[in-house]
Amino acid sequence: MTKLSDRYSPQEVEKRIYAWWTENNYFSGADKSTLPPFSIILPPPNVTGSLHLGHALDHTIQDVLVRWKRMSGFNVLWLPGTDHAGIATQSVVEKDLKKKNLFRTQLGRDQFVEKVWEWKNQYGDHIVEQMKRLGESCDWNRLCFTLDEGVSKAVRKVFVSLYEKGQIYRGKKLINWSPGLESAISDLEVEYIEVKGQLYYIKYPLEDGSGELTVATTRPETLLGDVAVAVHPEDERYASWIGKNVHLPLTQRKIPVIGDESVDREFGSGVVKITPAHDFNDYNLGLKHQLPQINILNKNGTLNDSCGVYTGLSVVEARKRLVSDLEQQNLLIKTEPHTHQVGHCSRSGWVVEPLLSEQWFVRMKELAGPAQRVVESGTITFEPESWTKTYLHWMEIIQDWCISRQLWWGHRIPAWTCLKCLKLTIAEEDPKRCQHCAHEELQQDEDVLDTWFSSALWPFSTMGWPEETETQKTFYPTSVLVTGHDIIFFWVARMIMMGLEFKKDVPFRKVYIHGLIRDANGKKMSKSSGTALDPVKLIDEVGADALRFTLISQLAAGRDLKFSLPRLEGYRNFMNKIWNAARFSLQALNDFKVMTPEEEAQLNKNNLSTHDKWILFKLGVCEKEVEFYLNQFRFSESAQSIYEFVWHQFCDWYLELIKPSLQGPQNSERVMSQWVLAQVLNRVVRLLHPFAPFISEEIYQMLPVKSKACILEVYPTVRTDRSLLAFGDEASAQTMDIVVAVITAIRNIRGENRIKPGLKITVRLSPSDDKSQKILGANKAIIMRLAGLDHCEVGPAASLSKCALSPIRLHSSAVDVIVPLEGLVDLKIEVQRIHKNLEKLKRDFVTLEQRLQDKSFLKQAPEEVVRQGHEQLITLKSQMSTLEEAARRLS
């Protein structure tokens, strides 16, 4: 065997192992299989983006699930893909062109889109490569891209179908407009930011000269689009003016005063100007009162040519000019500081302008109904469950979805206008002639679809829909969707709607929502603030397994998590610990003779040592916990359970316990120890595999007994390991608990009394019953070795003077650990130590005694609790009196 380094170096291992997995096609899901299916679709990341910690978390969760299910006998498909991310990608390419002083308008649509494809082809593999570094076991042969031919077909089919049903329509409505992108954006893409602004009080003189109304507004520049002034109909101050007209300042227009109950009498002056083309409330009010709509803005956010002298100014400049003009004409009464929420474009950062424009919309109400019901009925469940409420609330208040974007990169809307009859032709295939008049000059709609439109179809469009495919038969609906809570509405809800509409079935049965990653200060990690950690860099430093383990172990159900670098280091250390434990074990198994199944069947439990039976018992406990937690998506707890078992049972105790027999002569004890060690190490790497796939596979490959690959192995459970775990038993576990307690007690006395580790000492163990006597007798050698003793007597205590003492009471055994200190140390320290322990016991004793004297407790509490209390009290009393006695002898 080659000598293994005492430090685990993940870089080399990960690269080699990953290549080996993919060469052997271990990640591929079978379209036809007798095994039960388990499928996940990967939320497609931005194709030209790079992996951030949020992805790393999201993907690790999925990989844990997928590897676990694959090992548990499922036919697993984890379907990967990337998203064209319309706005984001187009912006990146535009920025790049800008460096060369080029603008997309100069290139024209076709050339620009070609440039974006070039960009995609150049950088599109980047994120996929990064995902591989994390160890993701996606079926890469099925990698999809949202602009692939198949997916695009699905997009068109869905669009046409929804259009024909009247679910998609084109209309002129007020929408959120990003002047930065010069495109419409959906409600969800608007980010409200608190802004300190001004509230301007402006005079609107009455037409008949009988007075004036004072209008309060935060946006004086939209005055040019005012079509009315509204007051509350019951507002005594103004009610009589309803129906009259006012002069719109700085213009020649006269506009009516209307009454509407939505006006808040308390706010500002109680008079509000109505600008239907640039405010959502006013828009609705305008429709209600049948007011005209006056658009005053260009697409780039400047004032349009209806604005006279203000034409061409930006909103901000126009505001300044307008305010100063009002001031000059004595129409500005006052300004007040005013803080309010202003919508910003989440992509470009520009202030969003509500703008009247011709767009495509999806009617959501009808689609939302079924999507609501499948969640209410529990066909789809959220984990954690609390997101159900959020989801349902959103479905209640859902608005029509604006799906057209004035971009070039994306799925172009399959709508053609006939240049002759001006009617629309909507078709899956590019039409040759107008559906209505058969004219051949058609012009395709310039807009593309919102990226989320194609994402909404992802669960079935990636499986070959609209063709009927085996993939869909086997893997749709998918088993679980894993994603962050930030895209429940963008994505999860819309997939549910589309799945129900087009597949007549939910796209997934379970939605696992995890938290978002935050930096050390709890802030959202972002590139701009420089707080973003690059997961690939972390992988370079500590390995993918350590990163995965860190993410998983910090993951609490549905809560955001702060990423902690010290913790990452801790799990790096854990990987190293595993590495070294394996190194040691493999060396010890150097001459291990692999048993035939027949030989294994002959094995007798009686030939196993107590600690062998103990570790197998603990292994069983661990396997049980891991399965229990994984079934409930409690990832951190399953990872912690493995961590605890591997480090604190297997490494700390078991490996120490078996050293003598491993280093001893080749006898039956040694053979048995080797066998148990080989079995346990084998289970350890298999248990670890979903969480730490690389190191587990690497070690697995060196095991004396193995099949092809760890990734293909059976995940250990109490069922699959029934015959192995039958060798463990609880009695041995309890025995070992006592032995461990005795060793710890001696170490404690040594440590507290500063007895040099190298110094071998004598200990007397005084058991109070036959059972304890036997246990101590049988494990004397172990105790001596692990506690550093040169003499150990088991028997009744002779003299307690000048001795340290610790009474152990465990599993109905009682042992007094007595360490003669004569000549070794200052006895005062031991007296202090005993008093410290005594005080703690006394506190516990008093609390417990009080409780047990309480009549209502005795009456009401379950018998079991009362019984345990009494037992505990006796134990405490016995320990206390022993310690008191010891203290008396010492002082």
Next chain:
RNA sequence: AGGGAGUUAGCUCAGUUGGUAGAGCGCCACCCUUACAAGGUGGAUGUCGCAGGUUCGAAUCCUGUACUCCCUACCA
């Protein structure tokens, strides 16, 4: 404004049917004990945000309250 979440050891956080408070990191002491100093052994550390209530018993259930955070919808 409405909804949700959080408040536990110096730090980051566990604690799922209410029964004597846990982990990791950090800290202190001792140790290069031939798997591992990215290690070992031992130790210290908490009126579980505050105030009530239910209960024999509350970190855990209920009510109120303070602070923090998130989401949703608004104020012209």
